[in-house]
Amino acid sequence: MRTKDSSATGSWTLDNKHISSAVKNSCHPNLKMFLAALSFAYFAKALSGSYMKSTMTQLERRFDISSYLIGIIDGSFEVGNLLVIAFVSYFGAKLHRPKIIAVGCILMSFGTFLIAMPHFLIGRYNIETSVRSSVNSTNNLSPCAESLPESIRAGDRPSILPSKGCVRESGVPMWIYVFLGNVLRGIGETPVQPLGIAYIDDYAESENSALYIGCVQTISVIGPVFGYLLGSLCAKIYVDIGYVDMETVTISPGDARWVGAWWLGFLITGTITLISAVPFWFLPKSLPVPVDKHDTSCTPEQTRFIKDSPTMEHKFRPEEPASLHQMAKEFMPTLKSLLGNPVYIIYLCVTIIQFNSLIGMVTYKPKYIEQHYGQSASKANFLMGVINIPAVALGMFSGGVVMKKYKLDIMGAAKFTFGTSLLGYFLSLFFLAMGCDNSKVAGITVSYGGVGSSSHQEPSLFSDCNSDCLCSGREWDPVCGENGLTYVSPCLAGCTSSSGSGRNMVFENCRCVSLPSAPTENLTVTLGQCPREDSCDKIFPYFLALSVVSSFIISLGGTPGFVLLIRFIKPELKSLALGIHTLATRTLAGIPAPIYFGAIIDTTCLKWGYNLCGGRGACRIYNTSAYRIVYLGLALGLRTVSFFFCILGFALFKRHIKREEKNALANGNAEMESLSKEENSSTHCEQFVLASDCSPDRETHL
Secondary structure: OHHHHHHHHHHHHHHHHHHHHHHHHHHOHHHHHHHHHHHHHHHHHHHHHHHHHHOHHHHHHHOOOOHHHHHHHHHHHHHHHHHHHHHHHHHHOOOOHHHHHHHHHHHHHHHHHHHHOHHHHOOOOOOOOOOOOOOOOOOOOOOOOOOOOHHHHHHHOOOOOOOOHHHHHHHOOOHHHHHHHHHHHHHHHOOHHHHHHHHHHHHOOHHHHHHHHHHHHHHHHHHHHHHHHHHHHHHHOEOOEOOEOHHHOOOOOOOOOOOEOHHHHHHHHHHHHHHHOOHHHHOOOOOOOOHHHOOOOOOHHHHOOOOOOOOOOOOOOOOOOOOHHHHHHHHHHHHHHHHOOHHHHHHHHHHHHHHHHHHHHHHHHHHHHHHHHOOOHHHHHHHHHHHHHHHHHHHHHHHHHHHHHOOOOHHHHHHHHHHHHHHHHHHHHHHHHOOOOOOOEEOOOEOOOOOEOOOOOOOOOOOHHHOOOOOOOOOOOOEEEOOOOEEOOOOOOOOOEEEOOHHHOEEEEEOOOOEOOEOOOOEEEEEOOOOOOHHHHHHHHHHHHHHHHHHHHHHHOHHHHHHHHHHOOOHHHHHHHHHHHHHHHHHHHHOHHHHHHHHHHHOOEEEEEEOOOOOEEEEEEEOHHHHHHHHHHHHHHHHHHHHHHHHHHHHHHHHHHHHHHHHHHHHHHHHHHHHHHHHHHHHHHHHOOOOOOOOOOHHHHO
């Protein structure tokens, strides 16, 4: 008996040492290093991704393409994810995860550098304008010419015929480099999220896992703050800065033709992404497992998962050598098991629909601010960076804190996520009421007399006042008249003379410009569009305030919703589940959303620009009322549909929880019965120990 007690005591002592060691290693230094490295990688990828979003209007103008093509370029990032996400998530979970993440960061940086390459391959940006940089104050330029001399056609005045530069630039569509670079960025970004989050959840204590994930997600939202600020800075700098005399540039950053130094930001973000790869090379493949993830004394509530896993027996399997053949053989059964979970399928449907709404809104929100409220691209990006994005970061972090403080279970996290999403949705409905009228552009939104044209009548750029001028209807060289109307070009304003040079040029004797008080007096026009009305400027601050509040409330459910995903999936399927989730949202939301949002925005264009070859280029002015309705209506409509799937998901969710509770209770009763029988048997044997051999330790007892 003493021998056995001694052995048991020694075993108990060893177990205590093991537990003590596990507790001590629960906050392993390498886990801290991995958390810091992953946070920086999240920051780097979010920085480059948000900067890409901030340059959409710049790329659209630089390459003379429509919003539809911009949507294709933006969706190319998700194409890169689609190519490798499933395999990286499955095979990467069994290989050296930190080094795979490092390789991904290197690929992201190379893709970012590739995006900037077209700037160094194409010529200087040619502004579509009728202003001659060589004109000084003593020379007069007559926009309204009754004939076109050869000298004018050759140089000073834009020709409607294709120029010699057309063949050179159209032979190599430079936006393809941006497309391919974004694909490479998508491939590189693939392992960061599924492998990084799964690594943290495997080796962090359960109670801290949600907080750590919340911290990483918060850092990933701080990245866009700097991304949009960088986009704001670069948008102020002229695209060919250092190569042209800025005195000859006759447009300002608020002009629809302005292109900022979009390429500069990609060089900066590419360098930062390359640096983020370094720490992962020095991290181990695995870390000590925290005690609460292999302690059998944990309660069923702590260890139970929604489907097929009432116990923790299979949660953390021992390290085993990776066999590519064996992993490939197990892939399809594993995928079938994952997709057989109805709660997971409903979760995918909800997130896919909501991601369509989110991605479409975020992609074109700076453009919406520019076009609807008359702000420059630089200011729109600045406001996104310093007002909107911090609200999202604070919301995601607060969501993680709430989940940890109130110890929300799976159902609590689901209810919290749904409630915040629904409240944010109702607040977003007020955006539809915060509209501005169209800019008053003669021949497009109003007549030359300043009267609004009928929506059923095609506006005409030509009128009696400019009928004697040989004007091109394709030009977009806006000027502002003294009567507050914007005219498409000095020629269409009927101007017959000019004075000054460069940005200070003034067009005079404009026959289409008149005031009610002096209808016969010919007035002047200046370069650029007329400013918006004061009523629109008053609405804009309310739009920003509502945007901040709604973004904060919606993002509160971000972290609980993400933790919800990894908690109702069997542990060995966790990395694959995250990968498939990312794959589905990238494929069915990230790729199509920017494309069809861009296509529907293109339908509201009132005046298209034209490229050097005479083909349709970038849109110069939109119908702001129609833009607001289709842009906000589509985003809010998608979110409405997602709530119907949420209701179905809750029903399935509750049924699964009740089933698991019933199974856990049945298993518990069975164990109690077994223990009771063993106790009775043991007592019976002790009573008859001298006359029976039922005790396996009979010699010890004797």
